[in-house]
Every structure is written in structure tokens, then in C-alpha cells.
Amino acid sequence: MSVLSARNLSCEKQDRILFESVSLHLAPGELVLLRGENGAGKTSLLRILVGLSQAQSGEVFINGINVHDDIAHASQKLLYFGHKLGMSALLSPVENLRFWCKQHQLRVKDEQIIAVLELLGLEGLDMLPVKHLSAGQQRRVSLARLWLSEHSGHSNLWILDEPMTALDIQIIAQLENKITAFLKQGGSVLMTSHQPLKLEHPMREFTLEYRW
């Protein structure tokens, strides 16, 4: 069974058709890299796939559940990483991640959160409000969810929208290793990236053409 299955998706924004009749399937352990120019509709497609936006036509199933009929169940094993960080700038990294874990009913201790933050080069910054961190550091805090999610076996599908933006080379390498490890465990990944990927795993490319 496909982890993600999308059929005949169409999307129109401000009288411009972004894409039409897009079908996409993702098997367990598969990595798909979504490519396309700026404005081609990559983010719109990802938001439709996770159920945050409605398509003009078509349907999406995650783990066999129609996303637009039952988003709560469909997203049970999904981790979506969008353009926005998904955390409050007024709370510290530990507070944000602790809350995220509780929200997803993950039993994770503060020590484990701190260990992941240290792994991502954020030692000593774990109790500082996120607004005081640099853009790259904020991105790392947000990415820590991948480590925590994988650690507790919470998800089998990662949908990542430009996860490498604002990251330095070492963290990008760590992220690539993390994605590879997740894929080897049978997880599936659909992601966009404008940077070349160095993953030790077969990768399928799916391109959206820019349409006027």
C-alpha cells in the first residue's frame, strides 16, 4: 500500500492554473524530490497533500485515509515541515519542543530534547527565547522535531518544504544522514530543495513546470 497517494490534483490561484491532473504515489522507504521553479506550485502542492489547502479537484490519501475527509487520522503518522517554523518566538527551544511532543502525544523527556538540541549545535541556547536566536538556529530548533519524531517512532511519512534553507554545511550533512536513516527504516520522504542533495539512497524526482 502507498504511504501517500494523490490522484488528479489541480490547483488554481488568482486565475492562474498552478498545476493540473497531478498524480503522485509514495511507497514505504521511498524518497521523492519535488522540483520546480519558484512559483511553480511546490509549496501549494505540499499543502494540498497534507490537507492544509484544498485542491480544485482530485483526492489525497495518507496511509489509506482521505486527508480532506479526516485530517486528524490521516496526519497521525505524518510530520510536515513547512516554510513557517511552527513554534512560538516567545518560548524557549525546550518549551516549544516539549509542547510539540505533548501535542503529538510523544513521551519524550526534557533530557532527550536537550540532547537533540546539543546534537544540532544548540548547546547553551535551550532556555533562551527563540526570538533571540539567528534564522539558522531557529530552523535547527524546528528541525529537531525530525529527531524527536524518529526517536519515538511517531511518523512514517515526512513532508519537508525547503528544510535546508538557512542551514550551514554541517547541519545540512546531519539532516541528510537523518533522512537517509529514516528511509532505511522504511519511512517515506517527499521534499523540496533548491540545493543539491547528497543522500545515500535512491531518489525519484518529480518536476512541476511553471505555467503562465
Added chain:
Amino acid sequence: MSMLSVLTSFAKRDFALAYRQRAELMQPLMFFVMVITLFPLAIGPSPEILQRVSGAVVWVAAILSLLLGMERMFRDDFMDGTLEQYTLSTTPLYAIVLVKVAVHWVVHIVPLLVLSPLLALFLNMSLPMYVALIATLLLGTPVISLIGAIGVALTVGLQRSGVLVALLLIPLFIPLLIFATSAIDSASLQLPYGFQLGIMAALALFTLAAAPAAIAYSLRVSQN
């Protein structure tokens, strides 16, 4: 992990955020206090006139000050992407928004109730009027928070939506204002006001039942 424990974590987060933005939280409260303290100065010191208008003044000030702080209810979560995570959460969105509205109510209304004896003194309210005022505020302000949350959820994606929210919501608060001030007027004349409170309680229960689903739906539409 039980649903209650998850929802408690949502409440704790919102209380923590409210505490860290306490300067902004003070603005609606200061507005409320300023309106009520300026009124006696504007209409003169006559105790009869003050008593006559006191219920209406407190209620109008309460509605306007609550509207002032309402815009923030979902805006920060929308801007930083937390709302996307809520939508993708296994916890039902209507339960999450109900917790958020409850926290908003506690954070904005409890200080107002604490201050109200002092304000009642400014407006020369009698004890029965003050009791009626507290009863109407306890029954009416949850309705303001819940209906207000629908308006805020519908406009969360718009820039400078404050005026639009006010235009959308103020007509909806008119029945509440009429019954609340009528109850306080009845109390000033030593008349029973159970009927008015009954209507307000019915409004509160109906809103409590219907609004969370409407807020959740509005937030989904706004994110589309």
C-alpha cells in the same frame, strides 16, 4: 497520554505566552479602566445620573476592550505556523480552540472582574446593581469571547483586520448588551432579573455548543 493531559499542555502554553506578553495584555484592561474613570468626569458628579448609566457604561467598555485584545487570539499562532501544526494534530481542532478561548477569557476577564468593585464605586452602583453586573459579565463575556473567536478566525489571514472584526462582531453583541443592561436596570429598581439572566445563560450555552466547531472551520478556511 490522555486527551485531557494534551489539552492541559495547550492551556499551559497559552498561559506562558500570555505571561510573557503581559504589557500587551494590560492595554485592553487600561482602556477599560480609562473609559470608566473618564465617564464620571464627562457627565458630571450627579450620583443619580451615574447610577442610571453605569450598567451600560461598564458593558460598552467591556465589549470594546475585549475587542481590542481579541485580534491576537490566533494571529501569532497563524504567523509562526503553530496553527498549521494544530490543524495537523491528532487532537481535534475544536477542542484546541475551546482551550484557547477559555485561556483568553481567563486572562482578559478575570482582571476585569477583580477591578470591578473599584469601578462600581466610581459609577455609584448599588450592591444589587453590582451583583447583577458581575452575574451578567460572568454569563455574557464567554459569549463575547466565543463569538469574537469566530470573527477573528475568519479574518486571521488578513492584514489590519481589527476594524473589520469590530464591524463584523459589534452587531452580534447587541442582544447581549440589551439583556445585560436590562438586568442591571432591573436590579437598580429592586425588580427580579432572572429572565434576562436566563436568556444570557441560554445564549452562553448555545454559543459554547456551536462556536468551537465554527471557529475550527473558520481557521481551516483561513489557512486555505
